[in-house]
Amino acid sequence: MNVVTTIAQLREIVLHAKKQQQTIGLVPTMGYLHEGHLTLATNARQENDLVVMSIFVNPTQFGPNEDFESYPRDLARDKKLAESVGVDVIFAPSVEEMYPQDGGIRVRAGRQAKLLCGASRPGHFDGVLQVVAKLFNLVQPDRAYFGQKDAQQVAIIQTMVRDYNFPIELRIVPIVREEDGLAKSSRNVYLTPIDRSQAPAIQQALQLAKRELQETEDVEKALALATKLIEYNTDGKIDYLSILAYPDLTEVTAETDQILLAVAVYIGKTRLIDNEIFSLKGAMAHV
Structure with missing residues (x-):
């Protein structure tokens, strides 16, 4: 399994896969993997030639009262878990690699972002769409995998893919539950x-x-x-x-x-x- 940290390295891998006419599955995460992430990766492994997992704690989706710095990070642990379910490539860039310049252009989530979880997290889904759009452009996946547990996030991403004609199939994986029905988290x-x-x-x-x-x-x-x-x-x-x-x-x-x-x-x-x-x-x- 490859762990790459730069966009140039990732693009080289993607270009090679495209030349080989391989299908690419993308599993976007912020790391500190749990069973839900691994289920997404397992599904991606079953349906694609190349599985890319991003591990990036995205600062643009954190609000002023949410501590970006304290978000758990453990790349060594994540690498072992990802490898165990057949991930081929981990893309783990720095903030500087993902956001080297700021030209002022923004992706704005619309009305969907103002209710449910978004009601108390203004700007959160703008940041989600920003990083997801970048990952879609960088990885150029045939399929991207998201968990149903974050249904509002999935709905907003589905809307962006539909309205802006991203040539990507979104695969929504059902919630993983404990035996008594509690959603795993x-x-x-x-x-x-x-x-x-x-x-x-x-x-x-x-x-x-x-x-x-x-x-x-x-x-x-x-x-x-x-x-x-x-x-x-x-x-x-x-x-x-x-x-x-x-x-x-x-x-x-x-x-x-x-x-x-x-x-x-x-x-x-x-x-x-x-x-x-x-x-x-x-x-x-x-x-």
Whole structure:
């Protein structure tokens, strides 16, 4: 496995792969890999000739109250994990390599970035789109792999790819879960034993709301049932619980096909997110 740190090195590898007519899969990460990242890489390995994983803690997606400097970094550990699932190339540039100049041109996420997680993180998704667009241009992948757990991020990237005609297939990999349904996350280690025992109620609430939507098409009732379940079974504080059309993240209408059911809950001091994406196949006639 190659570990490259410069754009020139990466471009040489990409050019060689293109000349060989190899397919390229890209797995963008900020490093400190966990099982979710490895699942993305495993999927990429199965579907491509060359797998490139980026490991870059992107400063432009951190807000003023988010500590970019303290974000965990361990390239040696990440290298071993990436190699174990068949990654061919790790691209691990410095900030100076990725952003050597600033010409003032910006990629702006639109309306989708102002709700859900974006409501409390202004500018975050602008930074995400900036780095993802750069990686798409540098790697020129046939397929790029993202986790469903960050559904809002995925929706915004899907919109950029669609609206700006990136010749890339986005592969959205389902959420990896614990046996009791809790979405796997590096943040789960911060849960106390009591917190951990309550956390599965989040997924249970989403499943309840999903069933209600499928059976009655009643958005308000589905939200109310999910809210009640979380409040009754946890000491948590709901940050948001929303039902939106996916991927545009607009209000659900009779024409809506794909549904995003998304939640963020503070369990103790830990903010947990989860979601379900599913189709009602045009059954929202009474919304």
